[in-house]
Amino acid sequence: MSAKTDPYATAGVDYARVDALKILAQRSALSTASNLGRNGTQEVEASRGESAYVMNVGGTLIASITECLGTKALIADAVRSLTGRTHYDTIAQDTIASAVNDLVSVGAIPLSIQAYWAAGGSEWFSDMARMQDLVQGWQAACDRCGVAWGGGETPALKGVIADNCIDLAATCVGIVKSREHLTLGEKLAAGDAIVTFASSGIHANGVSLARQLADRLPEGYATKIDDGRCFGEALLDPTALYAEVMRALSEAGIIPHYAVNITGHGWRKLMRHSSRLTYRISRLPAVPPVLAFIRREADLNQQDAYGTLNMGAGFAIFVQASEVEAVCEIAASVGIKAVHIGVVEQGNKQVIIEPIGVIFDATELQVRT
Amino acid sequence: MSAKTDPYATAGVDYARVDALKILAQRSALSTASNLGRNGTQEVEASRGESAYVMNVGGTLIASITECLGTKALIADAVRSLTGRTHYDTIAQDTIASAVNDLVSVGAIPLSIQAYWAAGGSEWFSDMARMQDLVQGWQAACDRCGVAWGGGETPALKGVIADNCIDLAATCVGIVKSREHLTLGEKLAAGDAIVTFASSGIHANGVSLARQLADRLPEGYATKIDDGRCFGEALLDPTALYAEVMRALSEAGIIPHYAVNITGHGWRKLMRHSSRLTYRISRLPAVPPVLAFIRREADLNQQDAYGTLNMGAGFAIFVQASEVEAVCEIAASVGIKAVHIGVVEQGNKQVIIEPIGVIFDATELQVRT
Numbered sequence: 001m002s003a004k005t006d007p008y009a010t011a012g013v014d015y016a017r018v019d020a021l022k023i024l025a026q027r028s029a030l031s032t033a034s035n036l037g038r039n040g041t042q043e044v045e046a047s048r049g050e051s052a053y054v055m056n057v058g059g060t061l062i063a064s065i066t067e068c069l070g071t072k073a074l075i076a077d078a079v080r081s082l083t084g085r086t087h088y089d090t091i092a093q094d095t096i097a098s099a100v101n102d103l104v105s106v107g108a109i110p111l112s113i114q115a116y117w118a119a120g121g122s123e124w125f126s127d128m129a130r131m132q133d134l135v136q137g138w139q140a141a142c143d144r145c146g147v148a149w150g151g152g153e154t155p156a157l158k159g160v161i162a163d164n165c166i167d168l169a170a171t172c173v174g175i176v177k178s179r180e181h182l183t184l185g186e187k188l189a190a191g192d193a194i195v196t197f198a199s200s201g202i203h204a205n206g207v208s209l210a211r212q213l214a215d216r217l218p219e220g221y222a223t224k225i226d227d228g229r230c231f232g233e234a235l236l237d238p239t240a241l242y243a244e245v246m247r248a249l250s251e252a253g254i255i256p257h258y259a260v261n262i263t264g265h266g267w268r269k270l271m272r273h274s275s276r277l278t279y280r281i282s283r284l285p286a287v288p289p290v291l292a293f294i295r296r297e298a299d300l301n302q303q304d305a306y307g308t309l310n311m312g313a314g315f316a317i318f319v320q321a322s323e324v325e326a327v328c329e330i331a332a333s334v335g336i337k338a339v340h341i342g343v344v345e346q347g348n349k350q351v352i353i354e355p356i357g358v359i360f361d362a363t364e365l366q367v368r369t
Numbered sequence: 370m371s372a373k374t375d376p377y378a379t380a381g382v383d384y385a386r387v388d389a390l391k392i393l394a395q396r397s398a399l400s401t402a403s404n405l406g407r408n409g410t411q412e413v414e415a416s417r418g419e420s421a422y423v424m425n426v427g428g429t430l431i432a433s434i435t436e437c438l439g440t441k442a443l444i445a446d447a448v449r450s451l452t453g454r455t456h457y458d459t460i461a462q463d464t465i466a467s468a469v470n471d472l473v474s475v476g477a478i479p480l481s482i483q484a485y486w487a488a489g490g491s492e493w494f495s496d497m498a499r500m501q502d503l504v505q506g507w508q509a510a511c512d513r514c515g516v517a518w519g520g521g522e523t524p525a526l527k528g529v530i531a532d533n534c535i536d537l538a539a540t541c542v543g544i545v546k547s548r549e550h551l552t553l554g555e556k557l558a559a560g561d562a563i564v565t566f567a568s569s570g571i572h573a574n575g576v577s578l579a580r581q582l583a584d585r586l587p588e589g590y591a592t593k594i595d596d597g598r599c600f601g602e603a604l605l606d607p608t609a610l611y612a613e614v615m616r617a618l619s620e621a622g623i624i625p626h627y628a629v630n631i632t633g634h635g636w637r638k639l640m641r642h643s644s645r646l647t648y649r650i651s652r653l654p655a656v657p658p659v660l661a662f663i664r665r666e667a668d669l670n671q672q673d674a675y676g677t678l679n680m681g682a683g684f685a686i687f688v689q690a691s692e693v694e695a696v697c698e699i700a701a702s703v704g705i706k707a708v709h710i711g712v713v714e715q716g717n718k719q720v721i722i723e724p725i726g727v728i729f730d731a732t733e734l735q736v737r738t
Contacts, residue, residue, distance in 0.1 A: 114540065
């Protein structure tokens, strides 16, 4: 995908530009790793640039991550008049999912959540229905992930946050049982099976594109999609939480060689690990109706759709081929549809999605040094 | 201070409204504490509602906090044309200070930082001078606090964050050496001495008020203050970092009974702990020229000034009277001016600032359930 045709660049988000900053910041961050030494603590080097940062504190492996919702709350605000619901209960789950799904991808058990709710002004907090839905949804998502909501920060930032808007983020802290439970890719190798867990819809990724599409549709968010629901309501299906399935796998003794939370960059994320390997996909999971609708109405080709949206795969794990059957059964037992989509092979770093003739090469995912 | 005369209410930030949300969220958060049990982990109950959340994970005490800069970056943006500097190196330190100073107030050793830099659009990241100053300042502040910069999130949130603005926050994770090193107020008692550490200026607290004042001054941020500097430049002095002095005290075997990072609510924060105690202040630290200027030009009475700004006290610790001399010497050895300002007494929950005849009672700090 070139910058010119990146659907996100036309939606006002130039990831190439943001990624340049990421790389600059990552190099600078790396130089601070030695500060840990004087506290008898070391970083787990393989976690640098991965989805959560892991430290070894006297044998206890502590993982942490801060992630944000993005712009999905703008959809909730716009759809409220259609549905009569604030949707901030599901927005809360989306925000927690952004942090927890990242944290569990390194093999950690999530323990606590810090809330970061930065509003455009204190008046945001006087809409009681919205506020109560946010609090209730936040609590419910914490319960579902088995984490304690430890506290948070609720600033009113007039002039920084847009009027009547809120910037939602979550920090998740967890532990990894032992070094053997880390899923940082050290065992990732040719022959590994690639298994995806079903997404519940758009999650919180591709939202600017969806908003732009709503602006263009004559009926906007009220437009019916293929399953008969409104576009806006379908967009607000809460992000799937993968903490429970990862816990269940761990308890069954299955430790993936690697795991990826599929968010920005869509299926390009399958080649997130720094290894030089080819990811050959031979089967596709079902595409949620809301994503099929976006692809058709926004006139995305398959390259752009799979390079931007989750297209039905919210999370991917890389496991021994012999474990695939057990993985699918365990996932089903906790209500998650798992699909064995392909295999890791020797070869250039690329994702080959055979059923739709799409190839992403290494240059198309520059989020790491 | 009544809501009517709260200088912050007139500056567009109604803390009473935000605090109502805090209380609702805190109650809901409390109900999630039991989720930790199934992981063999317990929360340290006394940390609920304190400045950082602490969990006991098999004997390892893990503390975490997410805090934000607030609106101070707007001052940096406005002052840049006066000074020719972006000031984002010091803005970075302010942001890290907000998290680290909170974390060390519970007795924790800071270990890692996650950056949260949410911009109004990807174009924010194309101003290379600003971006490099932010990265360099962030790294330098991490080095000064002895923490590893573990990673972060740099979203572009057009429509949520104002155009060409950035919402900066930091998460700090640390550990507490043992239960005896926790400074959660369990030993706070009548007879304890109150010692403050000097602030370096406004820090990141009272910024909306300062911006409003700049708008009213004929020469704005270029106005000279008493020490001959420009108002805008003085506002941008970076927040003092208190990690080093707290570490030095710990190494000398001095464990405060309680500690407070003095931010929003100014000196009202001295009665942050839930105990029913009186805090009698008989001596005041020097007021930084920039705060003296704000008090005079914004026509704040002492009640409002000390109830809103740090007025020279960036951090306070509560220690045994016999330790005061050692505290002051140790602080001086790491370049921090400590002042013994008063004593904790039996009595109603209140802060009595005798030199200026100001009393804050318990109703004026409702940030806890």
